[in-house]
Amino acid sequence: MTLKWLFRDRMLAIGISIFALIVIAMLIGPFFVPNDPLEMSMSQRLQSPSFEYPLGTDFFGRCIFSRLIEGAKITFGLAAIVLVAALCIGVPVGLLSGYIGGRVDAIFMRLVDGLIAFPDFILAIAIAGFLGPNLTNVIIAIVVVKWVSYARVVRSCVLAEKEKDYVVAARLNGSSTSKIIVKHLTPHVISQIAILASLDLGKIILIISSLSYLGIGAQPPTPEWGAMLNDARPYFQTMPSLMLYPGLAIMLVVLSCNLIGDGLRESFDIKK
Incomplete structure (x- = not known):
């Protein structure tokens, strides 16, 4: 896979560029603005942007830019954990369910059907609310509702592949079930997994931020983007930028993930 291949699709190139800029800002931002995202200074509250505070300060005098950067680390970290956990559960389930059958x-499919009958966000709210408001429970709640989509997609791919000649030949040659699944079937589902995962990353970040906005996820003073939106609600009319900055950050990440997912889907389309 070359850079030329990645950037031949305009939307894919734009999505990768936006995502890369956000990641770069997240990594190098603290070196340019070394303010503590949790340090409060009531004498500096609600300040306009300045050299010391590039995006100003919030109602507790905390640096908004530092909190956005730290919030990116938290939000991206949580989303990565959720995505990896969902893949580790959903992909093996889909492979086994599709190949073994019976x-x-x-x-497996009755369990998947039961979970997928409810909207992701509603079920995540119910689970997180039942377990209690903290980030660990948010991770558990989102993993529970997200692994099923991978199981269904992988199962569909396996059902379409397992009766093809190369798989039948592998069985006739005495290959074990595990070898057939790992060596012959898994490579055929990787592209679908990559597309779904890139689209899902934006959705996961949106769910994490939404749960924190509702008070179920990150709790003050944690600088998570959704929690920042929730904290800034009382100041929306007097200082709307407090909600604008984290809202734009969420929008850009979700937009970039959707563009990357759509671009990958076009690039992997074998009918083109």
Whole structure:
């Protein structure tokens, strides 16, 4: 896979560029503005942008830019954990369910059907609310609702591949089930997993921020983007920038993930 291949699609190139800029800002931002995102100074509250505070300060005198950068680390870190956990559960389930079939497939798919019957966000709110308001429970709640999509997609791919000649030949040659799944079937689902994961990353970040905005996720003074939106609500009319900055950050990340996902889908389209 070359850079030329990645950037031949305009939307994919734009998505990768936006995402890369956000990651670069997240990594190098603290070196330019070394303010403590949790340090409060009531004498500096609600300040306009300045050299010391590039985006101003909030109602507790905390540096908004530092909190955005630290919030990016928290939000991206949580989303990465959720995504990896969902992949580790959903992909093996989909592979086993699709290839083995029978009772194994029936059990897994009934569980998947039961979870997918509810909207992701509503089910995540219910689970997180039941477990209690903290980030660990948010991770558990989102993983529970997200692994099912990977299981269904992978199962569909395996069902389409397992009766093809190369898989039948592998079985006739005495290859074990695990070898067939790992060596022959897994490479055929990687592209679909990559597309779904890139689209899902934006959705996961949106769910994390939404749960924090509702008070179920990150708790004050944690500088998570959704929590920052929630904290800034009382000041929306007097200082709307307090909500504008984290809102734009969420929008740009979700937009870049969607552009990357759509671009990958176009690039992997074998019919083109």
